[in-house]
Amino acid sequence: MEASKVQRPEFQRLADTRVRSRLRKQLLDWFTESARDLPWRRDPTPYKVWVSEIMCQQTQIATVIPYFERFIEKYPDESALAQSDEAELMRLWEGLGYYRRARSLRAAAQVIVEEHQGQFPLAFDAVLALPGIGRYTAGAILSISQNQRLPILEGNTIRVFSRWIGMRDPVDEKATQDVLWQLSETMLLATKPSQVSREIGPAAFNQAAMELGALVCTPRQPKCLLCPVAKQCEAYRMGWQEEIPIKLGKTKYESRTEYAALLQDASKRWLVRQLPEGVRFAGMWDFPKAGPPQANSVQHFERWLSSELGGHVRLGDVNHTMKHAVTKYRITLQVHLADWKPEQDSLPKGNPLPTGWKYCTAAQLSKLPMSTTGRRLLKRVTARAD
Secondary structure, three states: OOHHHOOOHHHOOOOOHHHHHHHHHHHHHHHHHHOOOOHHHHOOOHHHHHHHHHHHOOOOHHHHHHHHHHHHHHOOOHHHHHOOOHHHHHHHHOOOOOOHHHHHHHHHHHHHHHHOOOOOOOOHHHHHOOOOOOHHHHHHHHHHHHOOOOOOOOHHHHHHHHHHHOOOOOOOOHHHHHHHHHHHHHOOOOOOHHHOOOOOOHHHHHHHHHHHHHHOOOOOOOOHHHOOOHHHOHHHHHOOOOOOOOOOOOOOOEEEEEEEEEOEOOOOOEEEEEOOOOOOOOOOEEOOEEOOOOOOOHHHHHHHHHHHHOOEEEEEEEEEEEEEEEOOEEEEEEEEEEEEEOOHHHOOOOOOOOOOEEEEOHHHHOOOOEOHHHHHHHHHHHHHHO
16 A cells, blocks of 8 residues: 555654655665574475464464474475375474464365465465465465565564554554554555565565564563664654553453373373364373363362263372463363273273273373373373383
8 A cells, every 4th residue: 555545643754755765774784684594584485484474373483493394394395284194293283382273284285285286376365265374474475485565464563563653552453453554565665576676575574574573672671772773663762662562452361270180001001082173282182181161170070081981080189280371271280190990881892982082102192192281291100100
């Protein structure tokens, strides 16, 4: 969108082409000198940029890098990913969290193979139609890999752009989002990809804006004295950098208690189950575990597990506790040793376990995709056995 079409007062300074050009040059000069050496930047194909963008959603880049390198080695292109075994994919993804992202990658790869002859599409609407890809991700993939003039807006650039223009309206309101999308587009050179180099075009600018947010224009205590565009920043000029961006509603975290059982058979194998669809970490394997509403107390958990398995489960005292966080929950996990007496007459002959449950050795579990807490529990019980 042309700057003249943006009527918001926050754009008053950036409506000047010369101001935008100065800011853009200062940012890109800084990016040339300060950009991190990231594996997907060395060879920014659409496939590699796509995988990196999905992995980096809600995950620190330092955490992502080794996962990305293992992923590309295992699945070097769309066809390999489309043919992947889901259990192997989930095991490779284990530890990154938000496992729906991995399933969406695989589903999108299958669409690419079936509808695009195995080649990542280069039209915005076609990319947007892929599973798990929204406006930001589609724009990031095509701008970074193809230098297409597409704006982006995510956590880092929301913060950067809001501070540049001194945005005092909550950034989680649609009207504010619309303004920031307009700013993102206005800052891009109004030329075709073939007419501008990657070093000064959308590929560089979009990455530079994100990099500035990650390294300098941080959520707390931004490094304004080191910022290459501080003189162009309204928030810095007014002393608002600690206040912006403003959010209408902050996440309210809820505390909850969940329960887990450590149960072994005569061969010292551990009882685990594959988590069903509709629950957290679906498709992964875990020790018997439940929380509200299935288990609101340890007695309730004992009854729930007895009902799931058949027969009677008896829980011992708390063996240990673990704390972890998932989305808006702050969870305390109480882990109990347990005994189980199955009702043999009501279960399949020779196999006392219902569908989805099985006994596994620690070595077998090491090869299965497990939930984060399941893997932590496995490491703990294995260490104790040693």
